[in-house]
Amino acid sequence: MRVAKLYGAKDIRIETMDAPPAPQAGEVLLNIGTVGLCGSDLHMYETGRTGYTDSVEPFVLGHEFMGVVTAVGEGALDGNHKPITIGQRMAVDPCVPCWRCEQCEHGHPNLCPNHSFYGLFPDHGALREQMIVEARNCFPMPDELSDETGPLLETLGIAIHAIDFSKIKIASSVAVIGAGPVGLLITKLASMMGVSKLFTFDKLTWRVDKAHEWGATHALNVNDCDPVEAVMEATNGRGVDVAIEAAFADHTVQQAAEMLRYGGRLVLVGIPPDDQLNLKHSVARRKGLTIIVSRRMKHTYPRAIELATSGKINLEELVSHKYDISKTAEAYARNFDYDKGIHKLILTVGR
Numbered sequence: 001m002r003v004a005k006l007y008g009a010k011d012i013r014i015e016t017m018d019a020p021p022a023p024q025a026g027e028v029l030l031n032i033g034t035v036g037l038c039g040s041d042l043h044m045y046e047t048g049r050t051g052y053t054d055s056v057e058p059f060v061l062g063h064e065f066m067g068v069v070t071a072v073g074e075g076a077l078d079g080n081h082k083p084i085t086i087g088q089r090m091a092v093d094p095c096v097p098c099w100r101c102e103q104c105e106h107g108h109p110n111l112c113p114n115h116s117f118y119g120l121f122p123d124h125g126a127l128r129e130q131m132i133v134e135a136r137n138c139f140p141m142p143d144e145l146s147d148e149t150g151p152l153l154e155t156l157g158i159a160i161h162a163i164d165f166s167k168i169k170i171a172s173s174v175a176v177i178g179a180g181p182v183g184l185l186i187t188k189l190a191s192m193m194g195v196s197k198l199f200t201f202d203k204l205t206w207r208v209d210k211a212h213e214w215g216a217t218h219a220l221n222v223n224d225c226d227p228v229e230a231v232m233e234a235t236n237g238r239g240v241d242v243a244i245e246a247a248f249a250d251h252t253v254q255q256a257a258e259m260l261r262y263g264g265r266l267v268l269v270g271i272p273p274d275d276q277l278n279l280k281h282s283v284a285r286r287k288g289l290t291i292i293v294s295r296r297m298k299h300t301y302p303r304a305i306e307l308a309t310s311g312k313i314n315l316e317e318l319v320s321h322k323y324d325i326s327k328t329a330e331a332y333a334r335n336f337d338y339d340k341g342i343h344k345l346i347l348t349v350g351r
């Protein structure tokens with residue numbers, strides 16, 4: 001079967017590898033349909049580093065994906081604890097918790113210290129034709145959803161989890177920093193929750209336009225304004241109730257803190273490339289901010305699927321580019337340059 005492997009910085013090659021064996025108990029075999037390309041993938045692509053260590057072998061990227069079930073292991077139940085049939089299309093949560101530790105027992109599988117993760121070293125990802133996954137990580141996709149939207153259910157799950165932390169109330173004011181797919185989905189969810197003023201900031205014009213389309217009352221380009229000043233001016237110096245940081249830049253956490261009201265809530269979703277959280281202590285202290293770091297997601301796939309299937313969120317609108325797996329290197333290079341108009345780039349593998 002075909003597979004796309006990362007050999008080092010900006011070096012992706014298509015190869016063939018052996019097909020996986022039959023799935024064991026609790027597992028399913030998937031024919032991979034589509035794989036999304038994420039900011040964290042681009043970071044690994046840039047550095048050649050996969051996860052916390054330099055990978056010691058060529059590595060298969062891809063953690064946002066869907067596939068079709070071709071074989072079912074003994075006793076395999078899906079993420080809703082329902083039996084699985086061959087031919088079902090599954091969206092897959094890439095995070096595999098142990099289900100047996102303190103965090104898992106307390107209902108925080110997203111914080112499981114023993115978890116593994118498809119597409120993060122040493123667990124190979126989905127940029128290959130076939131793959132064995134845990135059945136419990138699979139969530140059936142209704143017919144209404146196209147293959148291309150499958151990977152975006154992961155992104156929507158991340159956004160839902162962040163929104164859950166935000167405790168947004170009706171008519172509250174919200175700022176979202178960063179309008180990549182996660183920031184845009186957070187914007188959309190916040191607008192659905194009946195917020196009053198909704199600020200979304202980005203430096204790329206097509207993302208700002210999409211944020212406006214998806215309900216931001218103040219969709220602003222950071223190249224044209226000072227985000228903190230813009231919020232303070234529009235809120236008569238009060239600041240917003242909730243600020244959600246969904247960018248990758250180091251100064252954006254500080255900006256988010258400065259645009260919050262006294263007693264406001266800061267939710268951190270973005271992952272800074274230099275692994276540093278830059279926040280002036282006095283700003284957070286004087287305002288008595290509540291700061292929450294959102295880590296992955298919980299059992300959010302069912303809600304993500306519900307929102308997408310009902311048409312409340314049209315994930316198709318974020319699918320801006322499609323490439324065949326044979327063009328993976330080209331796709332990464334294009335996304336890395338943040339070519340005009342890119343929201344989510346989807347790689348099609350097969351079925």
Ligand SMILES: [Zn+2]
Nearest residue numbers: 038039040063
């Ligand atoms: Zn991702």
Ligand SMILES: [Zn+2]
Nearest residue numbers: 098101104112
């Ligand atoms: Zn655990």
